[in-house]
Amino acid sequence: MAxxxxxxxxxxxxASRFDEAFEGWDAGAWRNFKLDPAxxxxxxxxxxxxxxxxxxxxxxxxxMKFFAKIxxxxxSAANLENRWYDDEEFRDKAEKITIDSGLSLYDxxxxxxxxxxxxARVYRRVAYANDEFMxxxxxxxxxxxxxxxxxxxxxxxxxxxxxxFMELIRCRLPILCCDKIVEQSANGDLWRICxxxxxQNSSDDDN
Numbered sequence: 001m002a003x004x005x006x007x008x009x010x011x012x013x014x015a016s017r018f019d020e021a022f023e024g025w026d027a028g029a030w031r032n033f034k035l036d037p038a039x040x041x042x043x044x045x046x047x048x049x050x051x052x053x054x055x056x057x058x059x060x061x062x063x064m065k066f067f068a069k070i071x072x073x074x075x076s077a078a079n080l081e082n083r084w085y086d087d088e089e090f091r092d093k094a095e096k097i098t099i100d101s102g103l104s105l106y107d108x109x110x111x112x113x114x115x116x117x118x119x120a121r122v123y124r125r126v127a128y129a130n131d132e133f134m135x136x137x138x139x140x141x142x143x144x145x146x147x148x149x150x151x152x153x154x155x156x157x158x159x160x161x162x163x164x165f166m167e168l169i170r171c172r173l174p175i176l177c178c179d180k181i182v183e184q185s186a187n188g189d190l191w192r193i194c195x196x197x198x199x200q201n202s203s204d205d206d207n
Contacts, residue, residue, distance in 0.1 A: 010048070010053050012055070012056070012058075012059040013062075014062070015065060018062070018063075019066075019069075022070060034071065034072055034145055034149050035145050035148050035149055037066075037070065038072060038148075038152050038153055039152050041067075041153070041156075042152050042155075042156060045156060057163075060156070060160040064157070064194060067153070067191075072149050072153075073186075073187065073191065084137075084143045084144075087137065087140060090136060090140035091106060093136050093137075094109070094136065094140075097133065099122055100119075103122070105133075105144070108122065108148070109144065109151075113151060113154045114154075114155075116152070119152075149187075150186065153187055154187065157187040157190040158182050158183055158190065160190075161182050161191075161193050162182050165178055165181065165182055165193050166178050167197050168196055168197050
């Protein structure tokens with residue numbers, strides 16, 4: 001597309017293509033590298049939108065299914081967050097890892113979701129800062145990856161979950177209330193909302 005290709009000719013890859021690309025992916029052994037596919041996907045979506053391609057809901061669901069399959073929603077890591085944020089060794093090392101223009105890894109983790117979601121290219125640098133990143137304490141490293149994956153895909157999930165959420169509740173709440181609920185929900189919960197809405201729509205079509 002950067003060379004002038006017509007975005008209307010673009011066909012979003014089927015789920016099987018994602019499976020082929022990550023065949024043999026071990027979410028357990030590679031848990032520290034989940035940020036790579038997450039940040040790459042965020043950049044690709046951003047590029048497609050910039051070039052004028054409009055994702056369909058089915059496209060978004062294909063990506064969400066792929067993320068779930070590789071274990072992006074690690075709730076066990078989320079439960080350890082408070083412990084590692086207070087860990088002095090983790091904080092000191094994370095503050096010394098400079099990502100972009102004086103922004104440290106620790107600073108990046110503290111950004112509000114809306115601010116952090118605009119920094120997809122920065123997350124790519126984290127994904128490849130292997131030498132410094134690998135020096136973080138193991139548990140803190142896992143928490144860090146979980147938190148950054150949540151942030152880099154925040155805009156994507158919140159943007160695609162609002163309409164399905166409103167469908168689930170049959171539009172019984174004002175859109176501003178729905179938007180607030182979505183913004184306060186984790187990506188894993190938003191994925192479950194989308195799944196539930198897809199199931200409901202399928203049932204409605206059958207009736």
